[in-house]
Amino acid sequence: MTLDTAAAVDLVQRISDGDTSADAELVERCGKVLRFLARRCTRNEADAEDLYQETLIVALEKIRRHEVREPERLAGFLRALVKNLSVQRYRRRSYDVEKPSDALPDAPDERQPNALGHLLHRERSLLTRRLLTELKVSRDREVLSRFYIAEESSPRICQDLDIEPEHFYRVLHRARQRYRLLWEEHAEPG
Amino acid sequence: MEHPRIDDNKIIDHYLVGQLSPDDEAAFEEHLFECTDCLEKVQWGEELRRGLRTVATEDTARATVALGWMAWLRQLGSARRAGLASLALLVTLLPAVVLWQQVELAQLRSRAAGSSALTEPIGDLAVLSMGVVRDAEPVEVRVDPEKAAVLLSLELPRVDADRYRVTLVDVDGSVQWRGDDLEPSLYDTLMVILPSTYLVPGSYRITIEAMSSAGASSAGELEFRVVSSM
Helix, strand or coil: CCCCHHHHHHHHHHHHCCCHHHHHHHHHHHHHHHHHHHHHHCCCHHHHHHHHHHHHHHHHHHHHCCCCCCHHHHHHHHHHHHHHHHHHHHHHHHHHHHCCHHHCCCCCCCCCCCHHHHHHHHHHHHHHHHHHHHCCCHHHHHHHHHHHHCCCCHHHHHHHHCCCHHHHHHHHHHHHHHHHHHHHHHHCCC | CCHHHHHHCCHHHHHHCCCCCHHHHHHHHHHHCCCHHHHHHHHHHHHHHHHHHHHHHHHHHHHHHHHHHHHHHHHCCHHHHHHHHHHHHHHHHHHHHHHHHHHHHHHHHHHHHCCCHHHCCCCCCEEEEEECCCCCCCEEEEECCCCCEEEEEEECCCCCCCEEEEEEEECCCCEEEEEEEECCCCCCEEEEEEEHHHCCCEEEEEEEEEEECCEEEEEEEEEEEEEECC
């Protein structure tokens, strides 16, 4: 279920009118994208989940208060909201860190991922290492690492690995496909 | 943002590494709300990027710890350093020696099994796997004439084209079979299924050409000799 213009206008209207089923529909239509954007704005799963929840709560409040002036642009509103809340959270943390230590005697450092976060991090690391080892085409490892981690430019990678520039994105695509195939083999239950 | 633009400008790839302009990034992220296909692609790409980043961060942290150890070692006296170095050498070499012996053993077993392991038919369908190796001697393959068909799995040295042409020529230079528009598999192989009657005992050459808008260019050749397994 996605969010086109007509659905956006309808949703905003129903939420404003107090239709509670529209709240659930907003989550159903926009939850995946908001979660993805929240994850992209934060450093760990726990922070992402907090930001996602906060975005939903604030979005519903603003819609109910008729603060969404262009209902047909609900997607843009939600996107901007998650980004703004992310920046606010970052600023709040920076402020907290600068406070004298006696102001927050026993406050846990929220920047540290929790136990679940550590576990997910560890699992991801182990799985990634295993898949990189299992990639049969050694060029795949190099292309993926240099493009996604070192963020080298495609002309530079092409030059070093003797890839025709017009074929670079095809090579990258195939490397990603092979990696994904392995990932699905290992990550899928059973 | 429309799909032709997303595909033509490799928007997803550039988005994942943060190379889009702020306007394009906003337009693409808004597009995600109405396109599950693009959302699925960026979710997967982000997962891949995060995994690679996790590993890279860990490796960097380990390297930093290693540098710390080096600093500690520098503070030790030369006799202690020599002792530690000997111990480290011993600990490092022991697994290597064991591994080397295992590799030797595996190679001996492989040689004993014969070099035709990949050229033997497997199962009901005769499967022949061959790689393009420059200046290689023709390989000998066994084809059971009782089999209805032969599956040739041709390993490409590299994949730089979407489509390939494969031509099978016999010893007299006669074209036995030709296939155009062959798409490489995910593992950089071309799969060709031929009736086994096409491969009577004799010598053959396979030429592989990469097809592009500019025409055909050679992507490799391989020669092989068919012998009957009966």
